[in-house]
Amino acid sequence: MSNYWERYAVRRISRRRLLYGSGVAGAGLAGLALAGCGDDEEAPGGTQPPAGQTPGASPTAAPTEQPKRGGEVIFHLGGSPRSLDPHFDTFPYNTALTNNVYNGLYRFTPDLAEIVTDLATALPENPDQLTWVVKIHQGVKFHNVDPANGRELTAEDVKYSIERQSTNEPGKFQHAYFFLGKLDGIDTPDKYTVVFRTKRPYAPMMSYLASPWTLIINRETVEKYGDLTQHAVGTGPFIFKEWQKDVHMKAERNPDYWKQGLPYVDRVTWLFATDPDTAATMFIQKQVHAVIVSQPQLDRVRSARKDANYKAVPSQFWRQMRMPPTTKDQPYQPPFSDPRFRQAVVQAVNPEQVLDLVYAGDGVRAFGPILPIYEYWALPEELPEHKFDLANAKKLMQAAGVTSFRGPMIWATNPQADQIGEILKQQLAQIGVEVELQPMELAAYYNQTYSYKYTFSHHVPLNNPDPDENLSSYFGRNSTYYKHYNEEIFDLIDQQSQELDRERRRALVLEAQRKIVLDFPMKFMFTTNLHEFTDPAVKGWFYHTDLYDGRIETLWLDL
Structure with a gap:
């Protein structure tokens, strides 16, 4: 692991830039570096062959290959976005499009090892610990379509976008x-x-400024349409053309893109298919240039497409089994109000069995809110009170005076998720908890989830490089994706976000996770491996470690 913090100390003196405490080093990730790009420099497009790829197949262009222009690249997506508004949606189905229609100030490199500039000309200047001065490129123009009509982007657009993103309207502005x-x-x-x-x-300031959700939008488009649910006008490499719900999205090359020479392809299409077997078939039959499959489809795809580029990586999306969200005005109701009942539910769930039965063990356990892929920040081992222990779970049910309980469990339906629901039902039945299975279509499920009113769910949340996002967005004072009311946990999460010393921050992060785990709001289960494929014609690009970053401006087709 590279020692970013030694390099940071040197740069702090020589460049007078202060970047505080946001280290995102983790297993398989280099220590976070921050690299400023000049006007003509671009973020890396995945030029290093990743570990685990098919021998002899390079996911990206070799350095000597000359990019070719033209053509249409076609991607598979596992579903349709709920909205085209990057400040509202939480699906990578949104950012597949919006990261190509818009730009942000900064971006992570594909391996999450560095933060590089996008609309910003350099890293922020920090005259003190509370001030971040960002310069943006001159001459950047919005797409030459109504209502932006090619006008120049200015600092006022940045201010408007960040203030809009920060609007406190639960369920509307998810970030x-x-x-x-x-x-x-x-x-x-x-x-x-x-x-x-x-x-x-x-x-976490820099991590959030570099988030693929922190995009600079066009004010006139919001004012004309009221929101960005079905409209997208930005400064990015592609111009939005069409979104046919549950069928496809389309975009075309921006001829006036401010990054000279980019993008290379003329058109992009994203085809939606929620069924994993259908997605595998689409790639096998060469209907799409790129696809991500899970373990049940892996052998079939590898056998049929031996020519494809391939990489296997632990997913940043992972499985948890949740109990009811709580707020100050919506506390736990019996029997959930008794922590012994919640612990019994947690200890009745056997994640290893679920992982083995559904994914043939193709994944790694999670012990708390931060995944082991971010080794520095994650809990090093499972706390005893969280471990599968059916005998103790039964004792806890008896101690709580609960002989039986019945309630619904919701989730976003797909073949693997449906299997997980069935297994959880069987596991919980062993302690007298009868689960009524209620699989839901994706959009309906998320609408229910963000109402914060349900009994049980099994859910796939996201982990990100900076620990704050894995804590604040689910368990913090202003959490978005889940609600768990505990002022002591709120305070710890606030403290870690303000701590600039990395070791002291780590101690707070670990303490916050332990308190979350031992308050038993959910069972932390596992993450599976993702199996990523691209057609050999795809050059200059491979899937980012952060799947929310869908930018493809460097991609070209060798046809």
Whole structure:
């Protein structure tokens, strides 16, 4: 693991740039570095062959290959977005499109090892711990379509976008926790300078500025249509053309893109298919250029497409079994109000059995809110009170005075998720908890999830490089994706986000996770491996480690 923090200390003196406490080093990831790009430099397009690829097959163009222009690249997506608004949606089906229609200030490199510039000309200047001065490129234009009509992007657009993203409207702006309550103000002293002022030191600031959800939108489009549910006008490499729900999305090359020479392909199409076997067939029959499959489809795809580029990686999406969300005004109701009952439910669930039966063991266990792929921040082992222990679960049910309980369990339906629901039902039945299985279509499920009113669910959340997102967005004071009311946990999460010393921050992160686990809001289960394939014609690009980053401006087709 590279020692980013030694390099940071040197740069702190030589460049007078202060980047506090956000280290994202993890298993398989280099220590986070931050690299500024000049006007003509681009973020890497995945030029290093990843571990685990098919021998002899390179997912990206060799350095000597000359990119070719033209053609249409076609991707498979496992579902349709709920909205085209990057400030609302939470699905990678959204960012597949929006990361190509819009730009952000910064981006992570595909391996999450560095933060590089996008609309920003350089890394922020930090005259003090609370001030972040960002310069943006001059001459960047919105797409030459109504209502933007090719006007220049300015610092006011950055300010408008971040303030809109931070709107405190639960269920509407899903990424508000990035900056809501954290910023003291945003100033625009000139057309190309944005000054962020935080209320207190904020360790994850750069990670959130580089998030694929922190995109700079067009104000006129919001004002014309009221929202961005079905409309997308940005400054990115592709111009949005069409979204036919549950069928496809389409975009075309932006001829006026401000990054000279990019993109290479003329058109992009994303085809939707929710069934994993259908997705595998689409790739096998060469209907799409790229697909991600899980273990049940792996052998079939590898056998039929020996020519394909292939990489296997642990998913940043993982499985958890949740109990009811709680807020100050919506506390646990009996029997959930008794922590012994919640612990009994947790200890009755056997994640290893689920992983073995559904995915043939193709994955790794999770012990808390942060996955083992981020080794530095994750709990090193499972706490005894969280481990599968059917005998103890039965004792806890008896101690709580609960002989039986019946309630519904919801989830987003697909073949593997449906199997998981059946197995969880059988496991919980052994302690007298009868689960009524209620699989739901994807959009309906997420609408229910974000109402924060359900009894049980099994869910696939996201993990990100900075620990704050894995804590704040699910268990924090302004959480978005889940609600668990515990002021002591809130305080710990707030403290770690303000701690600039990396070791002290790590101690707070670990303590917060232990308290979350031992409050028994859910069973932390496992993450599976993703099996990523591209057609050999695809050059200059491979899937990012963060699947929310769908940018393909460097992709070209060798046809």
